[in-house]
Each structure stands twice: as C-alpha cells, then as structure tokens.
Amino acid sequence: MKKKKKMRSGIDGVNAALSSDDILCEILLRVPPETVFSLIIVSKRWLHVICSSVFCHHYLRRWPLAFRMLGFFVCNNLYLGRGQNGVRRPRTEPAMPLLSTCKEGDDLKFSKTLKQYGYFIDSSNGLLLCGRHPKRYFVWNPITKQHYKIPKPRVYFEDLCMAFLAEDHPSVDMCYKVIRAKCDFSLDEEMKTVPIETFNSKTSTWNFSTLTCVPSLSLCPWSVATVVKGVVHWYAAQRNLAIYDPHNGERRLSSIKLPGSIDFEERVLGESFDGRLQYGWSCKSGLEIWVLEKEEAGHATTPSDDGYPNKGWNLRYRLNFKTMWKKNPTFMTKSCLRDKETQILSFLHRNSKSVCIRSGPDIFLLHLGNQKVEAVLYNGRGSSISWDFSRVAPYFRPDWPHSSLCLPGKSMT
Helix, strand or coil: CHHHHHHHHHHHHHHHHHCCHHHHHHHHCCCCHHHHHHHHHCCHHHHHHHHCHHHHHHHCCCCCCCEEEEEEEEEECCCCCCCCCCCCCCCCCCCCCEEECCHHHHHHHCCHHHHCCCEEEEEECCEEEEEECCCEEEEEECCCCEEEEECCCCCCCCCEEEEEEECCCCCCCCCEEEEEEECCCCCCCCCEEEEEEEEECCCCEEEEEEEEECCCCCECCCCECEEECCEEEEEECCCEEEEECCCCCCCECEEEECCCCCCCCEEEEEECCCCCEEEEEECCCEEEEEEECHHHHHCCCCCCCCCCCCCCEEEEEEEEHHHHHHCCHHHHCCHHHHCCCEEEEEECCCCCCEEEEEECCEEEEEECCCCEEEEECCECCCCCCCHHHEEEEEEEEECCCCCHHHCCCCCCC
C-alpha cells in the first residue's frame, strides 16, 4: 500500500508540475527541434504552448531555426516600374511565377492567392513582399494566410531599390520594415544624399529621411537588398556594394568594392552559415565565392582603387565549370547541358557549402567541396521564363509548427 501511495504521489506531482505552463515551457526549452515538434500531438495545450510566439522567441535563443525551400520565385525586371511605353506582361504569363520544388510549394503555386498581390519583390524569414511599383505593396504570410496592405508611400521615386527586413523568429504578429531608396546618378562635389522612405509595421507609417554617401556611389535601380543581421546591402555602380545599418543611427551609406573579375555574367549575394555576407559571381569558365570579413561588415570603407581590389574579402571557393561537369558524367551526356552556359543562380539560406546553378532551364544544387551536382526538380519547366531578364530567388519557409489556436481571439476549448 505504501508503495502504491508513493507512486501515486509521484505521478500526481508530475501532473501538477506539467499543468503549469511555465514549468512545461522550461522542460520543452531543453528538447531538440526534431523531438519538440513531434510533441504538438500530445494535447491541444501542448500544441498551443509550442506554437506560441513567446515560446518560439525563447526557444530560438537556444536552438537554431531550420528553413525549408518551397521553390523559386521569378521576378521579370522588364515589368518592374514599367512606364507608359514599357514592356507589358502577356496575360498568359503569371505575375508571380513560382517554380515549386515540393508539395507545399505546389499548394502555394496553384492557390489563387498569388494572383491577388501583384509581382514578387522579396521575401524575408518566410514573409513575402509583393506589389506593383511605386504605389501598391502587400506583405503576406503564407503560413498563417495573413496579409497586410501597406499604405501608399508618401514620396514618389522614379527609379528605386528596396529592402525587406522581417523579424528573425516566427510570430503571429508580422513585424517587419520596408525600405525604398531613390537611385540617383547625379554627382556633387563633396557629399551626396540619398533619399529613403521606411515603413515600420509597428507604427504603420512611412518615415522619410536622407542618407549621406560619397558622390561616386550610385545605387543600382530596381535591385533588392540582401539583409544580413539587420544590415542592408545594395548593389551600386562600378562594382561597389552600398551598406546601410538602420540601427547605428549614423544615417549614412558606406561602401566597399566587390571582389573578383569585372568580366562576370551573373552575381549573387547571401548569408553564410556563420552570419557573414557572401558574394558569388560566375562567367563562362567558372565561379568564385567570397566572404566579407566581420570587421569590414561593420566598418566598410569608401570606394577606392588603391591597389587592393579584394580588400576586406576572403576567397572561399573557386572552380572551373568544365572540370565540374567532368566530375558529373551523368549530366554531361545531356545535350541540353552541352549547348548551354552554366551560371550561378542563388545561395541557399545561411549555407556556405552549396549553391544553386543553372544551365538553360535546368537547375542544379552544386556542393562546392567535392564539386558534385544534383538536379533540382521543379514544377514549371514548361513556363516561358526570360532567364536573362529575370531574378530567380529561392523561397525558404521557417520550419516551425503553426496552429490557428495561437491566432488572436482563439482559445483551446
């Protein structure tokens, strides 16, 4: 009897402890992601706790967030900011093409939602920025199906570039910033100012300001920034990279020269596995991957030709396409590959070991260490894509469980 009472007392104690959300959270915070996600089926309460934004925020301080690629969005640059006599999109061509690579991507591709928000502009931590320059913009969360129409910008920019910054952890509330910067090629004698307009979802307003920079720095129009740890990186003319940190309060654009050859055909930016900016470029013969030193990322120099064109950058990989394809004889037999040039397409999310490359309509995942390639199968091969005029951007969704119970006004009953 005493043993049974002791066991019952122990079980009651465990149940009492697990009935407290605070204690349950403390236990779950110590469980690795591959296990904690499977625990959402224990009960509605456990599902609610694990999917909550509060638990997610604390959990991701201890464990890295995984991302899953759903496909590639295609943005045709000919349609962006189209003037009255510009190129018109054929009615048969979707405004926001998605080359889906999985079932989730297929569901997104064939949903009617993509037809409602105009053109794809950028994505950040699973959120999509869509719209039609220069007046109408939407932010959409494909996970929660929430969307928000951004108020009309207060200032008109004839040529502009953009940046999209979303919070690093999944949340029921969409927290983000949208930055529009004017692209102006005029030169002043001493210092130049770049007008920008920033929308903050927390205040639901656009704020106008100006950034100072050297007169030789000119942003490339209709480009989209690469954001690494909250720092914005835009392509600029003459192989420069413009860098803007919205958090340091200096209100200036610093810059650094991009490394490598000037004879590139394609170039991409991305974030490395250790949180640094990485830059890749390709030409007919091969590609190079460079990584920006950490001290340079925060204290970039002004553009200069001081005899050190690659200053601040470390070369991580260099490979020859002919040598690479010889190591992959299975794909070399394809006539479509023999007749097409190979180009770098995109980086993967916080990945420094692999990149996506393209040869004609075929997309491959290239493992840089051993130069092995694997085909990326996607839905949409029959689409008429103007590859030379399009930006093909991979779309990654946070691999975090979601429940409608966590939406405002929902309860566990």
